[in-house]
Amino acid sequence: MKCVKKSPTESDCRNGEGFQKLARMKLPDINWLNQSMNIKECYAECLKNCSCRAYADLNEGGGISGCMMWFTNLIDMKECSDRFTWGQDIFIRVPASELVNDSSKKKRIKIIASVSTTSGILIFGLAFWKVWKKRKNKGDEEVQTLIVLQSKKEDTEVPLFPLATVATATNNFSKANMIGEGGFGPVYKGNLSDGQEIAVKRLSKQSGQGLEEFKNEVAIIGKLQHRNLVALIGSCAEGDERILIYEYMPNKSLDYFIFDRERRKLLSWKKRFEIIIGIARGLLYLHQDSKLQIVHRDLKTSNILLDSELNPKISDFGLARIFKNDAKEVNTKRVVGTYGYMSPEYATDGTISLKSDVFSLGVLLLEIISGRRNRGFHHLDHHHNLIGHAWLLWNDGRALELMDRYLEDSFIESQVKRCIQVGLLCAQKFPESRPDISSVVFMLANEDVVLPRPREPGFFTERGFSTDTSSSKDKSLTGNYLSVTIEEGR
Incomplete structure (x- = not known):
């Protein structure tokens, strides 16, 4: 289905054009997106650009909005059936003479805006080929x-x-x-x-x-x-x-050090604690201090890069999500991230919130302290992951047994215990139980503060026994763990 606009002359654009609203449409692929613009700004931006064919409001729920524009022919667009609840309004550029309000003319515009699905396999095939070629040539x-x-x-x-x-x-x-x-x-x-x-x-x-x-x-x-x-x-x-x-980060990523038998010795407890504080402060900036409120969605050891002095820097924002209008959480049908760091509510229900990153930070803390991976962790006495193992030790009063043995000559007992407790608070099962990132930074930096007792962590279920103890088979989009993208139809 394709909407081809009459080629406008410059005089046509100057003499005035407008937009005809088509309600509850399946939208074509987006040409341009700006999540910082509201619908009024979107209208003004599209109106002043004669090449802009159409615009629409980005609305993904939870207060997320933005501006979508199209500068090419509108392909694969159709009106949604009354049987379905999905579909979005789109505003098509038309000459002023064609701006109408009566239902009969609106119906005529909708007919112009789409090609019947009964047009045949040949037309569909040609349209598909044209879209593919256009994207290939004009992606840049x-x-x-x-x-x-x-x-x-x-x-x-x-x-x-x-x-x-x-x-x-x-x-x-x-x-x-x-x-x-x-x-x-x-x-x-x-x-x-x-x-x-x-x-x-x-x-x-x-x-x-x-x-x-x-x-x-x-x-x-x-x-x-x-x-x-x-x-x-x-x-x-x-x-x-x-x-x-x-x-350029000369010391690669955090996983390069803490999961290697020799290189982990280079990270004393003092340096690991500095890395923990640095990651938490970087996340605080993303969540609260920058002009955008951002959920990273893929916080993990391989996405923490280290500079020449082993200072941490959060990287890889390809999966990050901007939160607007004080949104608390958003539901998505496209789950992306890395198993082992993904929060329970996100992995199972697709619910994204700032607390999703807090859960990932909790996993990071426990991995930095122990030098062990959460995913692929194995113990002779049980089949829990690293989070579950830390929880068992904490309840037994043996939290220090989680610590990497290479830290025995450099650790500060009170700091290690505090970091383990904060890690478990961050990794709690329910997002409302987890502290926000400002509280995490405060708890890490102030030893006099009495911390609450952690509740049961997420994924606290013993796994089935596996004889494969290798973590080398796990792959990710950045080279460490399995990253997953689960997509569902609208």
């Missing part, structure tokens, strides 16, 4: 449009690098410059002409992270500045290439 234009318009609206600039510049910086993406590889593609070390070291994340064509995640990461992290967040230096989108350029 869509990304650049997003970045430029985001910059104008939000006073934020994310520089666009020519592909040739990135290729030169990485010695044409040579294997010698490769410093890592995950499910999204390889990461290269590079040097710009001014000598600045960079990390280049080149998304593979088979990547689980597609155009939407790429645009999301550029749009979000470009607005954020904090010492515990990795800085996005720029991006590149030419042809099929999708490239993100970050500040």
Whole structure:
């Protein structure tokens, strides 16, 4: 189903056009998205751009809103049947002479806006081919449009690098410059002409992270500045290439150290405690202190990068979600993230909230203290994961047994116990029981504060016995654990 607008002349646009509302429609694929604009701003932005074919309000529930625009032919659009509750209003650009209010003319516009599904397999096939080719050839234009318009609206600039510049910086993406590889593609070390070291994340064509995640990461992290967040230096989108350029982190990621038998010795308790505080402060900025309220959705050890002094920086915002209008939680039908760090309510019901990140932080604390992975953890006496093991030890008054044995010469007992208790408070089963991130930072930094007793953690169920104790089979979108995307039809 396709809506083809009559090609407007400049004089037509100047002489006035308007928008005809089509109610409860299945919308075509989005050309451009800005989550910071309301519907009135969306209307004004589309009206002044003669190339804008249509606009609509992004409404995902829980106070989430924004602006969607289309600059190409509107493909695969139809009116929703009365049997279904889904469907959104879309506003189609039409000449002023065609702006009508009577129902008969509205019906005529709807007929013009769609091609009957009975048109035949040939028309469907041609439309599908045309959409595929258009996306393939113009994907880079869509990304650049997003970045430029985001910059104008939000006073934020994310520089666009020519592909040739990135290729030169990485010695044409040579294997010698490769410093890592995950499910999204390889990461290269590079040097710009001014000598600045960079990390280049080149998304593979088979990547689980597609155009939407790429645009999301550029749009979000470009607005954020904090010492515990990795800085996005720029991006590149030419042809099929999708490239993100970050500040270079010489000590890789946190999992590179704490899960390695030798490198974990380099992280004393003092340094691990500093890393814990740094992660918590970075999350506090995302949740409360930045101009955007952001849920990261994939907080894990491989997404905590370490600079030259082993200071932590939260990275990888491809799955992050902006919360607006003081929304407390949002339900989504697309569950993305990493098992082992995902909160129970998100994994089972698709409910996202700030407390989802708090749960992930609790898992991180227990992993940093123990040097063990939550997912794939095995114990001779039970079949609980690391969270369950920590809970059992806490109830038995043996919490210090969770601690990595390499910390025995450097730990401060009160700090270790406090961090374990805070980790268990963060990992509690029900989100309303978990503290918010400001309370977490306060509890970690103040030893005189009396902490509440943790309740049962999430996923406190013994697993079935497995003889496979290897965690090396777990993979993720960034190279460590299994990341899952569960999609359901609308």
